[in-house]
Amino acid sequence: MAFSVTTPIYYVNSDPHLGHAYTTVAGDALARHHRQRGEDVFFLTGTDEHGGNVARAAEAAGMPPKQFCDEVSERFRRLTTAMESSNDFFIRTTDPEHERRVQDFVQHLYHDGHLYEGTYAGLYCSSCEVFYTEGDLIQPGNLCPIHNRPVEWVEEKNWFFPLSKWAPKLLELYDANPDFVRPRARYNEARSMIAGGLEDVSFTRATVSWGIPVPWEPSQTIYVWVDALLNYRTAQEYGLGRDVTAEFWPTSLHLMAKDILRLHGIVWPAMLLAAGYEPPRGLFVHGYFTTGGEKMSKTMGNVIDPFEVIDLLGADALRFYLMREVQWGQDGDVTWEGLHRRYEGELANDLGNLVSRATAMIVRYREGRVPEGRNALEPVHESVAARLDAVDLSGALEEIWTLVRSANRYVEEQQPWVLARSDEPEQVRALDDALYTLADTVRSLGVMLYPYIPASAEKILAAVGDPGAITWERAALGTLAAGSEVRQPEPLFPRVEK
C-alpha cells in the first residue's frame, strides 16, 4: 500500500502562522499513522513563491524577489522542522526542476489544444501587479487597498483553460467518489459549484513578471495557481531524486483550508483530466481559526505565533492542542488560555501523570519489571483506526483519550497501594494484573499517540521497556512482554509558568 498526502504549499507573501502549522501537523499525523500501518508514504509540503503578491512583498522588504523568497521559504522550512514534521520533501516553486516541469505541462496542454486565447479584463493596480474586484477596493474611487491609489481598467490577452467544458467529467468524478471531498458538507459545496456552472479560467498573466514564462509566449507568465497546484505532481517527479509517480500517483489525500476548495476540488482535477493524468483520490477540507472569537491578524495584535508556543511548551504540546481543540473539519477558536488548559489538564495531569504513576508503582512494587498479567481494559485501537481511515483526526484523538481516562479510573478502582500491603496470593495476583494492565495500556497509548505527539510517545514506549515499538499491531492491548524493564521517566509534560 502507498499513501501520499500533501499540505498546500504555503504562500511566501507572509510569515508562517498557526494555520500553516495546523495543516502541517495534520498531514504529519496522517503520514506517521500510515507509516505505522506499514504503508509506503510520501508526505509533501513546501512553499509557493511566484505571483504579483510576492513581488510586491519583496519590494516592500526592499529585496529582489528570489532573495525574499529564499528568506521566507526558509522560515517555513524551520517551522516544519520545529514541529517535527516528517515530510519526505519540501518543494519550492522556484526550484528549477519544478519550473521546467510546469512549462512542460502547460506546453503539453497548449499543444493538445486545451488552451485558447481570450481577453482578461478587470481593475488592475500596476504597483501591485494584481487585478482586484470592486469589493477589494477602497470606496469611493476604486482605490488600491495597498497603495491607496486609483486602479485602472485593464484588458489583456491571456491564455484560458476551458474549465466549463470539464464540468460533466468533474460531476462523473464526484458521483463515482462520494468521499472525494470530505467532510460531506464540502463535497456538496464543491459539487453544487460545478453543477451551477463554471467559468473558464485564465492560465497566464501578461502583467505579472515574477512567474514562470509561458513557453510559447515568453512575455507572459503562468498564472501562479497553475504553477502552485502542479507542485503536487512535479514533487513526485523529482523530489526524491527519482520519479516516484508510479508508486504514489494519484495523490491519496490533499489537505487544505476551506478557502482553496474550488482550486483543489475543481480546477486541479480538471487540469489533470485535460493532461491525461489521474485526479487525486481525495481531499480533506479543514476550517479556519479565530482567537477569542476574533480573526487573528497582525493589526489586531492577537496572533499566536507557533514558534513561541513551541519554545514555551514544545512541539508535542502545539501538535496535540491543534489536533484536540479544534474539531477536524470545522472552524475553531484557539487561545493561549485554551492551550494552557489542554496542556495542564490533559497532557500533564491525564496522560503525563498516568505514565508517572504507572511506572512508579512498577518500580516500587515489582522492582521495575512488568509482571505476568492480563490487561483488564477495553481496547480502543480499532475505533481509532476507523476514525483515522475516515480522516477524522480529532475524533481519533477523542477515542484515544477515553482510554487515558479509563486507565486513571482503573487505578482508583484497583488501589494497587492497598494490594501491595498483602502477601495473600490472590492479592499478589491482583496486583500483578493491575500493574500489567497499567504498563501495557500506557504502552498502547504510546503507539496510538505516536502520530500526534511523536517525541512524547517515544519517551512513553522507552519508559515501559518497549522502545521504538510503534507499529500499529502493537496498538492492541496485551502485547507487552512480561519482564520488560520499566523506569519512571522525568515528567513528560512539566508544569510551565504561564
Add this chain to the structure above:
RNA sequence: GGGGGUGUAGCUCAGCGGUUAGAGCAGCCCGCUCAUAACGGGUUGGUCGCUGGUUCGAUCCCAGCCGCCCCCA
C-alpha cells in the same frame, strides 16, 4: 448580489424526528495517596440564535430573519 458553512450548558464541542438534550473543562461537595498538589466519585448548570411552518411529536425537516466564517461576482 449569488452559493456554502456555522450558531446546543460559563468554555470547547457531541447529538440531528420520538422516553427526563450529552461529554470534557471550569464551579461546588466527597473520597484517595501510587503519581507532575496529580487521580477518582457525585453534583449544580441549557427558552438547543430568533420568528413562523410541516408533523401525533422538532435541537434535529422547511421558510424567513440575525450574528460569524469561506468562496464567487
